Amino acid sequence: MDFTLSEEQKQLRREIIQFSREYLNDENCMDFFSREMWEEISQLGIHGVIVSEEYGGMNESFLTGAIMIEALGYGCKNNGFVFVVNNHIWVGLNLIYLYGSDLLKEKYLRNMVEGKYIGSIAISEADSGSDAFSMETTAQEKDDCYILNGSKMFISNGSIADVFVVFAKVMVDNLAQITGFVVEKAFDGVKCGQDIEKMGLNSCPMCEVTFNNVKVPKENVLGTVGGGKSLITSALEWERCYEFACHVGAMQRVMEECIRYADERRQFGKAIGENQAVSHKIADMRIKIEMSRLMLYKIACLKDKKRNAYVETSIFKVFVSESYIQVCRDALQIYGAYGYTKEYGIERELRDAIACSIYSGTNEILRNTIYDMSKISVL
Ligand SMILES: Cc1cc2nc3c(=O)[nH]c(=O)nc-3n(C[C@H](O)[C@H](O)[C@H](O)COP(=O)(O)OP(=O)(O)OC[C@H]3O[C@@H](n4cnc5c(N)ncnc54)[C@H](O)[C@@H]3O)c2cc1C
Structure with a gap:
């Protein structure tokens, strides 16, 4: 490559x-x-x-x-x-x-x-997070529509979205099969709850979205009826690559800010960056960024070759999220009390970063996946 x-x-x-x-x-x-x-x-x-x-x-x-x-x-x-x-x-x-x-x-x-x-995606429910396929939202076939009922939780972009990709269970041959639907907020019966207050990512509104007898035209089925599980798997693969690509850039930005600060801030008559306890934190940031970037470009190249990258994106997601959180944590330490104040934006960066070990599949669930997929030798 x-x-x-x-x-x-x-x-x-x-x-x-x-x-x-x-x-x-x-x-x-x-x-x-x-x-x-x-x-x-x-x-x-x-x-x-x-x-x-x-x-x-x-x-x-x-x-x-x-x-x-x-x-x-x-x-x-x-x-x-x-x-x-x-x-x-x-x-x-x-x-x-x-x-x-x-x-x-x-x-x-x-x-x-x-x-x-x-756009927005609605998979999670109040009682089905990691165990997403246990969702309870249903869609029942009626004439030229599906009637959607249920409630989705933690939906990012919720209150500002016009179009939701929603997953629900449809009965096919007496079996409940997950199916994707494109649902407009303007459809009767779609309701967004209050924006949920959260620790970070505050400029991205999140809310509960409820569907009460929403008539979704059959033409708004995404993919095939019953094909929702593979759509969710695919959605998560894209999320784990591209929603974490920006964190590679964010780590680079934070590292550069730390380099500047460590050079300017003087204690004991010299720049704090002259102490290895500080400069090695920055060196570790660089290592994390380089490894993340390599993996990102590898996954993007696999995608360009129309190859599946499920395990690669799972590894990338875990590595980038934990690196990003550590980079922000170390940045705050380098900035000392100034980092703990609101003024420098470092504490906000840390609060924003923490979410990424939860969304797109928690890191614990992804480690389960990576372990399972590692049983097959790639050599
Ligand atoms: C900022 C943010 C944005 C989000 N945006 C969206 C969105 O747009 N659309 C959407 O559908 N959802 C969204 N979510 C929800 C997200 O997908 C879920 O939070 C995630 O799937 C985990 O579910 P949960 O929070 O209910 O945790 P739970 O599944 O209840 O897990 C709780 C804890 O138990 C651990 N755990 C559970 N099962 C296992 C297991 N088998 N092995 C090991 N550990 C386990 C988990 O890792 C976690 O630490 C968002 C979440 C966040 C934080």
């Missing part, structure tokens, strides 16, 4: 970084979703990075997509906003692009590429 970036990829990366710094770092928008920022980023075209030109996309490779999302995480300090964008692209829009019928693509894709519709 050759990870040498082309001039075009380098140029795109520069543009995303410059754009993010100019338009996405408003300190006043760190704790709520900014529609203005959404409109700015929608004009950039990034939502359609891997979508074909037919639907208004950029038709770029998955490697270019990874480079662009990494650059977004590097340039944009507003991790919650980046999370909104990634949820929209990789598990909202992307699932419709990959598995939707022509009719579904016609109905939703162009508007999602242009940012007119915001």
Whole structure:
């Protein structure tokens, strides 16, 4: 695999970084979703990075997509906003692009590429988190519709989304089979709860979404009836790669801030970075970033070759999430009391980072998967 970036990829990366710094770092928008920022980023075209030109996309490779999302995480300090964008692209829009019928693509894709519709994915329920397939939401066939009933929990982008990819159980030959549906918020019976207050990622709203006798047209089935388990598996694979690509960029940004601070802050008559206890923390950050980036580009190349990367994305997700949390923890230590204050943004970065060991499958569940898949020798 050759990870040498082309001039075009380098140029795109520069543009995303410059754009993010100019338009996405408003300190006043760190704790709520900014529609203005959404409109700015929608004009950039990034939502359609891997979508074909037919639907208004950029038709770029998955490697270019990874480079662009990494650059977004590097340039944009507003991790919650980046999370909104990634949820929209990789598990909202992307699932419709990959598995939707022509009719579904016609109905939703162009508007999602242009940012007119915001996407979201609804799998988790109050009583089914890691054990997602035990969900209780149902969809019952009736005439030319399915009648959707149930409630989904912890739905990111919930209150700002226009389109949900929702998973529910449908009875097929007396067996409850998970099926994906594209559900508009505008459909009768869809209701979003209050935004849930959380520890971090505050500019990404999260809520419970309930479905009360919602009539979903049959044409809004995503993929095949009963094919929902493989759609969820696929969605998680995309999430684990691209929703963590931005964290590689975020780690790079935090490391560079630490280098500057360790050089400027003087104690005992010298820069604190001259102490190995400090500089080795930064060296460890660099090691984590390099290993993460290698794995990211490898997965993106596998995707470009249309190869499955389930175990690779699971490993990447665990490694990046734990690295990112440790990088932020070490950054806070390097900044001392200043890091503990709100002013420097390091404590916010740590609060944002902690979520990534939970979403997209907890690290414990992923270690179970990695262990199971390691029983088959790859050599
Ligand atoms: C910021 C954030 C955004 C989210 N966004 C979305 C979204 O947009 N859409 C959506 O559908 N969901 C979303 N979720 C929900 C997320 O997918 C779930 O939180 C996750 O699947 C874990 O479920 P749970 O929180 O109910 O934990 P539980 O499944 O109750 O697990 C609790 C603890 O037990 C451990 N555990 C459970 N079973 C095992 C086991 N077999 N072996 C070892 N350990 C185990 C877990 O690892 C965890 O530490 C989001 C969550 C967060 C934090």
